Amino acid sequence: MTKNNLSDIKKPIEKELEEFDKFFGNALKSKVGLVDLIAKYILKQKGKKIRPLLVLLSARTCGQINERSFRGATLVELLHTATLVHDDVVDSADKRRGFPSINAIWKNKISVLMGDYLLARGLMIAVEGDDFDFLKVVTDTVKRMSEGELLQISKTRKLNIDEETYFRIISDKTASLLSSCCEIGAASATSETDGIEAFRNFGHNLGMAFQIRDDILDFVGSSKLFGKSTGRDIKEKKITLPLIYALSKSDKSRKSLILKYIKDGEKNRHITDVIEFVKEQGGISYAENVSVSFAKKAIESISLFPDTDSKRALMNLVDFVIERKN
Amino acid sequence: MTKNNLSDIKKPIEKELEEFDKFFGNALKSKVGLVDLIAKYILKQKGKKIRPLLVLLSARTCGQINERSFRGATLVELLHTATLVHDDVVDSADKRRGFPSINAIWKNKISVLMGDYLLARGLMIAVEGDDFDFLKVVTDTVKRMSEGELLQISKTRKLNIDEETYFRIISDKTASLLSSCCEIGAASATSETDGIEAFRNFGHNLGMAFQIRDDILDFVGSSKLFGKSTGRDIKEKKITLPLIYALSKSDKSRKSLILKYIKDGEKNRHITDVIEFVKEQGGISYAENVSVSFAKKAIESISLFPDTDSKRALMNLVDFVIERKN
Numbered sequence: 181m182t183k184n185n186l187s188d189i190k191k192p193i194e195k196e197l198e199e200f201d202k203f204f205g206n207a208l209k210s211k212v213g214l215v216d217l218i219a220k221y222i223l224k225q226k227g228k229k230i231r232p233l234l235v236l237l238s239a240r241t242c243g244q245i246n247e248r249s250f251r252g253a254t255l256v257e258l259l260h261t262a263t264l265v266h267d268d269v270v271d272s273a274d275k276r277r278g279f280p281s282i283n284a285i286w287k288n289k290i291s292v293l294m295g296d297y298l299l300a301r302g303l304m305i306a307v308e309g310d311d312f313d314f315l316k317v318v319t320d321t322v323k324r325m326s327e328g329e330l331l332q333i334s335k336t337r338k339l340n341i342d343e344e345t346y347f348r349i350i351s352d353k354t355a356s357l358l359s360s361c362c363e364i365g366a367a368s369a370t371s372e373t374d375g376i377e378a379f380r381n382f383g384h385n386l387g388m389a390f391q392i393r394d395d396i397l398d399f400v401g402s403s404k405l406f407g408k409s410t411g412r413d414i415k416e417k418k419i420t421l422p423l424i425y426a427l428s429k430s431d432k433s434r435k436s437l438i439l440k441y442i443k444d445g446e447k448n449r450h451i452t453d454v455i456e457f458v459k460e461q462g463g464i465s466y467a468e469n470v471s472v473s474f475a476k477k478a479i480e481s482i483s484l485f486p487d488t489d490s491k492r493a494l495m496n497l498v499d500f501v502i503e504r505k506n
Numbered sequence: 507m508t509k510n511n512l513s514d515i516k517k518p519i520e521k522e523l524e525e526f527d528k529f530f531g532n533a534l535k536s537k538v539g540l541v542d543l544i545a546k547y548i549l550k551q552k553g554k555k556i557r558p559l560l561v562l563l564s565a566r567t568c569g570q571i572n573e574r575s576f577r578g579a580t581l582v583e584l585l586h587t588a589t590l591v592h593d594d595v596v597d598s599a600d601k602r603r604g605f606p607s608i609n610a611i612w613k614n615k616i617s618v619l620m621g622d623y624l625l626a627r628g629l630m631i632a633v634e635g636d637d638f639d640f641l642k643v644v645t646d647t648v649k650r651m652s653e654g655e656l657l658q659i660s661k662t663r664k665l666n667i668d669e670e671t672y673f674r675i676i677s678d679k680t681a682s683l684l685s686s687c688c689e690i691g692a693a694s695a696t697s698e699t700d701g702i703e704a705f706r707n708f709g710h711n712l713g714m715a716f717q718i719r720d721d722i723l724d725f726v727g728s729s730k731l732f733g734k735s736t737g738r739d740i741k742e743k744k745i746t747l748p749l750i751y752a753l754s755k756s757d758k759s760r761k762s763l764i765l766k767y768i769k770d771g772e773k774n775r776h777i778t779d780v781i782e783f784v785k786e787q788g789g790i791s792y793a794e795n796v797s798v799s800f801a802k803k804a805i806e807s808i809s810l811f812p813d814t815d816s817k818r819a820l821m822n823l824v825d826f827v828i829e830r831k832n
Contacts, residue, residue: 210653212653212656212657212660213660214656214657214659214660215653215656215657263622266618266619266622269595269614269618270614270615270618270619271615288595288596288614289596289597289659290656290659292592292595292596292618292621293592293596293652293655293656293659294652294656295618295622296589296592296621296625296648296651296652297649297652297653297656299622299625299648300645300646300648300649300652301649303629303641303645303648304645304646304649307638307641307642307645307646310638312633312636312638312641315629315633315638315641316633319626319629319630319633320626320630320633322622322625322626322629323623323626323627323630325622326619326620326622326623326626327536327538327541327623329619330538330540330541330616330619330620330623331538331540331541333540333615333616333619334538334539334540
């Protein structure tokens with residue numbers, strides 16, 4: 181089965197993604213040498229381009245990919261890049277996409293400013309194109325992303341988080357941007373509000389499935405070489421769905437022991453115990469079921485659209501997201 | 507003479523500034539407890555409100571202060587607050603306006619996210635009010651502010667900066683926001699493009715005068731208790747106008763000695779020597795003259811507007827900026 185291979189999913193819009201690369205490269209040009217240097221470094225890293233892919237496939241499923249679709253794709257990718265640069269400062273990360281992170285090379289000062297610059301550049305693309313509707317969508321998204329992260333941090337401190345709060349956090353910090361990508365893509369190709377809303381819902385549900393899968397991988401991460409390493413969230417005291425479920429199913433004494441383990445934080449020597457606990461209590465399969473149900477909702481959201489190569493690609497992307505091993 | 511007292515300058519729009527406080531307080535409300543807590547902490551600090559003051563005085567000089575003027579004032583103050591929060595991370599500052607800085611209390615992670623949140627909130631105010639013209643102005647400003655800071659950092663590393671580059675840096679990092687304040691204020695009250703441009707120029711020239719004065723104070727800062735402490739820029743290897751001029755007037759051997767001193771950076775034991783050098787070579791009075799000439803240009807920019815209490819307040823603000831001792 182090759183249907184869930186990312187490069188196959190990209191096939192129907194291969195040319196358009198190349199066109200996007202040009203737009204994105206141009207948007208990153210700056211007369212300030214240092215900015216240009218960092219921008220070139222970012223371009224060299226070639227991310228997966230999931231967000232531009234969503235914009236362009238959504239546009240094509242609703243109508244024709246056009247100038248506005250490319251601007252939208254550039255805008256969301258700039259915004260995403262800005263948040264990655266800030267995230268790396270926030271997490272003191274020293275690697276990103278296999279390369280040394282920007283803060284590792286240029287320090288925090290430059291990284292914070294570069295993130296602000298990328299965010300502003302993204303918004304300017306929309307301003308220059310008179311895409312007021314895009315601005316409406318993305319300013320709300322930037323607010324939700326930062327608010328979601330801040331909510332997660334405050335809950336992390338108290339080790340106190342229920343399913344409802346978890347869903348709110350991942351909806352804000354992750355699903356909101358994917359939802360915006362699909363909404364922007366659709367809005368670039370159609371003015372039908374029902375269609376645009378369908379794509380906003382598609383993106384939201386895809387984003388929820390995506391983040392839950394991401395959180396599962398922290399417990400079951402595959403290969404040590406290429407996969408996401410396990411236990412990272414536990415070390416950061418992030419309580420995610422598999423653990424929330426496992427804790428809700430366990431007795432009081434076991435619960436307080438596990439919470440004691442988690443409080444150890446960075447020096448945690450009980451990671452394997454926590455992971456085993458979650459597996460035993462059925463936390464993984466529960467979260468997998470929830471992820472799959474969001475995936476189904478995503479597919480339902482766009483069920484009324486005709487069966488085209490771009491719609492099939494979107495549906496394959498949903499499968500890719502819930503099946504991925506890293 | 508009381509004309510250059512900031513509270514006198516605020517007199518003509520005292521009520522409107524109180525009204526602004528309400529707008530600003532409302533804009534900072536959040537359902538996320540941590541965000542709300544930090545927002546309240548920010549509100550408690552009460553900044554000088556120079557930027558909302560500029561918006562409101564510009565609006566009143568062009569016409570009537572209205573809803574849009576308040577939104578503009580809220581937008582620029584949110585944006586300014588966002589940059590302060592990020593600046594404190596960038597500079598590892600532990601104090602701001604006499605209070606512990608946000609990064610000192612809540613750490614860098616939360617500060618970076620809170621800065622992003624404030625920026626997004628500011629932009630949302632404009633989005634919600636359909637003020638597309640404001641968005642045009644401020645997205646460009648955010649880009650220029652970060653680009654200006656980044657240009658300064660890269661020049662600082664090489665200790666190589668001429669007057670032209672200096673002007674470009676301060677125009678981007680400081681004058682651009684003051685210019686936007688005046689432009690937004692004017693645009694909220696009139697649709698006459700000449701008038702709006704006049705206020706943009708007023709703000710630019712005021713901003714240039716303001717930053718040059720700020721850079722002078724690093725050499726001649728007044729009281730140790732209340733004034734800006736001297737030598738901070740020298741320790742950070744920031745080469746500003748008084749020093750650029752002094753270096754250009756000195757012979758080769760003296761120049762290389764002073765540059766050697768500056769390379770010492772944080773541990774600099776020759777700060778007094780550098781300051782004395784700049785004074786001797788006439789760097790201070792040269793920079794003062796340049797600052798005054800920008801101040802004059804600012805006043806000229808709005809010379810065609812009738813002599814009202816708000817215009818007089820703006821002119822007094824120009825004097826305040828170039829005469830301030832801290």
